Structure formats: structure tokens, C-alpha cells
Amino acid sequence: MANDEIxxxxxxxxxxxxxxxxxxxxxxxxxxxxxxxxxxxxxxxHKVDVRDLISNPSALHNTPHKKIQRYKMLKGERPAECDYCWKIEDANTENISDRTFKSAENWAMPHFEEAKTMPWDYDFMPRYVEVSFSHACNFKCVYCFPHISSSIMNEFQKFGHYEVSPEYSLQNLEVSGHYPIAHDTHNPYVEAFWRWWPELIKTLEHFRITGGEPLINPNTFRFLDFIKTQPQPKLKFAINSNLGIPDAQFDRFLSSMKVIIENKSIQSFEFYTSVDTHGEQAEYIRDGLNYVNYMKNIRKFLDTLPPETKIIFMCTFNALSVPTFRKFLEDLVQLKKDYKTPWGDPRVVLNLPYLRNPDYLSLAILPKEHLQTLESDFAFIMEHTAEKLHDKWLFMDREISEMQRVINWFRSLDDEANQRHLRKRFYTFVVEHDRRRGKDFTKVFPMLKDFYLQCKDYCTNDSFSEG
Ligand code: SF4
Structure with a gap:
């Protein structure tokens, strides 16, 4: 969507x-x-009350808490939980936040009048549903937690939680209602979801499966089998994968999708995959990733499935993304060049949210000198825009805006005391992380070695003066 329409x-x-x-x-x-x-x-x-699901499985979406947030929005009050958008809007009045980007989407804007006029406590049918069936996952990303990855759960069971994130201790997860139900036992939420499904699918426009790792979950294949027998030609389907799964499993998925797409059993299909920077540094961030195999699987996907299918790279931009992000952008440009839809659109798209949690891995820890690297990455993107090169397959307005907002947010950070605190936590985290996984941060990130040593100094000096 062009900027004036936004x-x-x-x-x-x-x-x-x-x-x-x-x-x-x-x-x-x-x-x-x-x-x-x-x-x-x-x-x-927030937690769904399992008792509400007995008579109304739509309570998986229409919880009492969410209805109150809708009421606040109608009255012009900012729900505190939406601070992601408020920070972006407050950093610069020209900034466009996801509040606008998301509301502009075709699953949202056509329902503007309904949301505006129906009672705030009405049970709305969501048009865009993203679901995680279980936390089973073979990756251990640095910014991930045990209720999202079973591999991290196993690690926490062995080593305990990280000192810097006590809120994610297994005990706290239990108390806060985040402790996951084991994927091989009865789950009343999964059961309610499939009870809701016949009603939900009638108006559903977008369905996205996340994880854990969806391609190792049987519910994903239950959905694919449903679509094969009951085609939904208006449904847009998307799925996330880390692309680190065994070949046989990936091939099974690709062959199901090929049949579904060739039979036009859904309207469209998008494949989301996460990677946050290039090569060895990306492998450090997303433990379990093999960058070379990952890129091979990307090409296998694009070569196997019909040319209208897309891949969206989700880069959760964090402090460790910065040093080698340019090399990743170069790989991305090559993929954009090699794979286009028959009508010339890119089949490979960049999505660039920035990491907020855990904050000690966010951009907020980095010295401002890294702004130069980010601006140079932005200049590289601008050198490869559709407008500049008169070709549709290169970087588009949305990708440009997302990179710009990362930079604007980084530029707006100026809380030095908080930064010192975050750097100490960063160092404490990395030492423990490397110990449990047999890694060496300074070998993987030689370009951040001075920064790392400075964080170490903060830890040593502050604990000395505090002692
Ligand atoms: S897009 Fe922003 S304002 Fe809208 S629900 Fe999400 S966080 Fe809240």
C-alpha cells in the first residue's frame, strides 16, 4: 500500500x-x-479461562480482558499493553505504527464499521487467526523461552532459569499460567479450538500456524488434510517454520502444499521463516540453525511450489543482528532477483519487527556508533528499491518503512542509566548462555568484542562498588 493510502x-x-x-x-x-x-x-x-470454553469456544479470542481493551480504544484511551505502537508513534509524529499497518490490512479494514458500531462486549469472529498448537521445537533461540520451545524447556530442567530472567523460571511459569501442557497429553485448549473450528472457518480469512515448530506437529497435518478434503478457496494460509526440520518431514509438507495449491483449495499461501542476520552470527542467535542448509531449504521451497507462493523472512531485529545484517541483505537481494511471481512481484519479502523482550538483547544495549551501520544498511536498501531500479521485485515501501522505524527507535533511545543496567544483564546472560551451550560469544562476534568487554567492566566495577 502506498504511503498516502496508509x-x-x-x-x-x-x-x-x-x-x-x-x-x-x-x-x-x-x-x-x-x-x-x-x-x-x-x-x-493473558490467560483464557478454560471454564469459559465449555459453552463458548470463541472465548479463545473474546476474553473479558480483551473486551475491556476494545472499550478503552473506542473511548480514546491507550491500552497499556499496546506500548509497542505507542512508543513508535511517540518517537516521531510522522511514524506509522502497526496500529495503522495492521488496520489497513484486507482482513481488518472491511470490518471497520462493525467494530465501530457493535457493542464493545460482542463476541467478534476474528478474520486473522494465528495459532500455536504446542511448544514442541528443535531450536533454542537466544531470545526464546521454555513455554515456546520444548528444547529450552529441557535445558531449563537441567540448568535452571537464567539469573537475568527470573520471571521465566519454571516455577513462575507455573504460577503465571504460562507453563505448557505437554504435547502428548490431553489439552483442553486444543480440544476447544477444533470444536470452534467448524464455526470459525466460515468467516476466517487468514489462518496462520506458528509454534514451537509447526512442521513437527500433527495438528498442522490435520489442518492440511482438512483443506485437501474441504477446500477453502477464500482462505489465505500461512505457516512459520525454522526450516531446521528433517528432510522427510519437509518433503511431506511440500508435497501436501503442492497438491493444495495446484487444486486451488486455498486462495493463497505464505511461508514465514525466521532468521535475524547472516551465517555464524545467525546460528548463534537461533541455536539449531544451519545457515547454509537453511538457504538450501529456502531455494528448495521456491523451486518446488508454484511461483505465486511467497516466503517472508521475519527478522526480529536485535543487538546481535547488527554486525552482519548487510550480508544477509545481500543474500536477500539475490533471492529477490532469482525468484519472482509470473507478474513480476517478489516471492521473497523482508519483515522487520524489532526485539523488545528480553530487553538485554535488544538494540537498546548498543552504543550509538552502531547507528552508522544501520544507516548504511538503510542506504543499501534504498539502492535496491523498486523506485530506483524500476523493477517491482526489489525492496518495497513497507520494507523500507520497517527499516526506517528500527533506526528511528534506536535513535530515540537515550536512557543511559537503563542502558548500563541492560549491558550488565547482557553480559551476565551471555556468560551463562555460553557455559551451558559450549559457545564463545567473542569468537562468533569479534566485531562486538570491545562492547562485550565494556559490559564485563560494568559488571565487575558495579558489583565491586555495590559490595
Ligand atoms: S497493532 Fe499496536 S495498537 Fe494494535 S493491537 Fe497490536 S500493539 Fe495494540
């Missing part, structure tokens, strides 16, 4: 209220492994 959407939302956002009504992410839900995916999750 601005019109922002104005239309602001006419209802400056905090109105359709994602609160029509988009939901449901973590069935522990019965947590949120709208959209940015706010913290």
Missing part, C-alpha cells in the same frame, strides 16, 4: 479515536499449549 487509514482510525486499532477485534494469536491469547501479537498474553 496515511488515509491512519486518519480514518483517528476519527474514531487516536488509540483505535482493528487488530484488537479481528486478529488473534492463541497459544494453545498454555491457553494464552493476545490481540495483536505485540501485547503480553
Amino acid at each position: 496515511l488515509k487509514v491512519r486518519d480514518k482510525l483517528n476519527d474514531v479515536s487516536p488509540s483505535f486499532c482493528l487488530a484488537k477485534w479481528y486478529q488473534v494469536t492463541i497459544h494453545l499449549q498454555n491457553g494464552q491469547t493476545h490481540s495483536c501479537h505485540h501485547p503480553w498474553t
Whole structure:
């Protein structure tokens, strides 16, 4: 969508209220492994009361908590849980946040009048559902937690939680309602989801499966089998994968998708995959990743499936993304060149949220000198835009805006005391992380070695002066 159209959407939302956002009504992410839900995916999750599901499985989305947030938005009050957007909007009045980007989407804007006029406590049918069936996952990403990855759960059971994130101790997960239900036992949330499904699918426009790792979960294949027998030609389907799964499993998925797409059993298919920078540094961030095999699987996917299918790279931009992000962008440009739809659009797209949690791995820990690297990456993107090179397959407005907002956010950070605190936590985390996984941060990130030593100094000096 062009920038002036996006601005019109922002104005239309602001006419209802400056905090109105359709994602609160029509988009939901449901973590069935522990019965947590949120709208959209940015706010913290909250628990679904399993008793509410007995008579109304739509309570997986329409929880009492969420209805109150909708009420606040209609009245112009900012829900605190949406601070991701408020920070972006407050950093620069020109910034466009996800409040606008998401509300502009085709699963949201056509329902503008319904959200505006129906009672705030009405049970709305979400048009965009993202679901995680379980936390089973073969990766241990640095910014991930045990309720999302069973591999991290195993590690926590062996070593305990990280001192810097006591809130993710297994005991706290139990108390806060985040402790996952084992994927091989009965799960009332998964059961409620499949009870809701016949009703949900009638108006569902987008369905996305996340994880854990969805391609090792039988519910994913249950959905694919459903689509094979009951085609949903209006449904847009998306799935996430770390692409670190065994070949046989990946091939099974690709052959199912090939049949579904060739039979036109869904309207469209998008494949989301996460990687946050290039090569060895990406492998450090996403433990379990083999960057070379990963890129081979990307090409296998694009070569096997029909040319209208897309891959969206989700780069959760964090402090460790910075040093080699340019090399990743170069790989991305090559893929964009090699794979286009028959009508010339890119089949490979960049999505660039920035990491907020855990904060000690976010951009907030880095010295401002890294702004230069980010600006140079931005210049590289601008050198490869559709406008500049008169070709549709290169970087588009949305990708450019997302990189710009990462830079704007980094530029707006100026809390030195907090930064010192975060750097100490970063160092404490890395020492323990490397110990449990047999890694060496300074070998993988020689370009951040001075920074790492400075963080170490903060830890040593502050604990000396505190002692
Ligand atoms: S305001 Fe932002 S964080 Fe809140 S629901 Fe909308 S897009 Fe998500």
C-alpha cells in the first residue's frame, strides 16, 4: 500500500479515536499449549479461562480482558499493553505504527464499521487467526523461552532459569499460567479450538500456524488434510517454520502444499521463516540453525511450489543482528532477483519487527556508533528499491518503512542509566548462555568484542562498588 493510502487509514482510525486499532477485534494469536491469547501479537498474553470454553469456544479470542481493551480504544484511551505502537508513534509524529499497518490490512479494514458500531462486549469472529498448537521445537533461540520451545524447556530442567530472567523460571511459569501442557497429553485448549473450528472457518480469512515448530506437529497435518478434503478457496494460509526440520518431514509438507495449491483449495499461501542476520552470527542467535542448509531449504521451497507462493523472512531485529545484517541483505537481494511471481512481484519479502523482550538483547544495549551501520544498511536498501531500479521485485515501501522505524527507535533511545543496567544483564546472560551451550560469544562476534568487554567492566566495577 502506498504511503498516502496508509496515511488515509491512519486518519480514518483517528476519527474514531487516536488509540483505535482493528487488530484488537479481528486478529488473534492463541497459544494453545498454555491457553494464552493476545490481540495483536505485540501485547503480553493473558490467560483464557478454560471454564469459559465449555459453552463458548470463541472465548479463545473474546476474553473479558480483551473486551475491556476494545472499550478503552473506542473511548480514546491507550491500552497499556499496546506500548509497542505507542512508543513508535511517540518517537516521531510522522511514524506509522502497526496500529495503522495492521488496520489497513484486507482482513481488518472491511470490518471497520462493525467494530465501530457493535457493542464493545460482542463476541467478534476474528478474520486473522494465528495459532500455536504446542511448544514442541528443535531450536533454542537466544531470545526464546521454555513455554515456546520444548528444547529450552529441557535445558531449563537441567540448568535452571537464567539469573537475568527470573520471571521465566519454571516455577513462575507455573504460577503465571504460562507453563505448557505437554504435547502428548490431553489439552483442553486444543480440544476447544477444533470444536470452534467448524464455526470459525466460515468467516476466517487468514489462518496462520506458528509454534514451537509447526512442521513437527500433527495438528498442522490435520489442518492440511482438512483443506485437501474441504477446500477453502477464500482462505489465505500461512505457516512459520525454522526450516531446521528433517528432510522427510519437509518433503511431506511440500508435497501436501503442492497438491493444495495446484487444486486451488486455498486462495493463497505464505511461508514465514525466521532468521535475524547472516551465517555464524545467525546460528548463534537461533541455536539449531544451519545457515547454509537453511538457504538450501529456502531455494528448495521456491523451486518446488508454484511461483505465486511467497516466503517472508521475519527478522526480529536485535543487538546481535547488527554486525552482519548487510550480508544477509545481500543474500536477500539475490533471492529477490532469482525468484519472482509470473507478474513480476517478489516471492521473497523482508519483515522487520524489532526485539523488545528480553530487553538485554535488544538494540537498546548498543552504543550509538552502531547507528552508522544501520544507516548504511538503510542506504543499501534504498539502492535496491523498486523506485530506483524500476523493477517491482526489489525492496518495497513497507520494507523500507520497517527499516526506517528500527533506526528511528534506536535513535530515540537515550536512557543511559537503563542502558548500563541492560549491558550488565547482557553480559551476565551471555556468560551463562555460553557455559551451558559450549559457545564463545567473542569468537562468533569479534566485531562486538570491545562492547562485550565494556559490559564485563560494568559488571565487575558495579558489583565491586555495590559490595
Ligand atoms: S495498537 Fe499496536 S500493539 Fe495494540 S493491537 Fe494494535 S497493532 Fe497490536
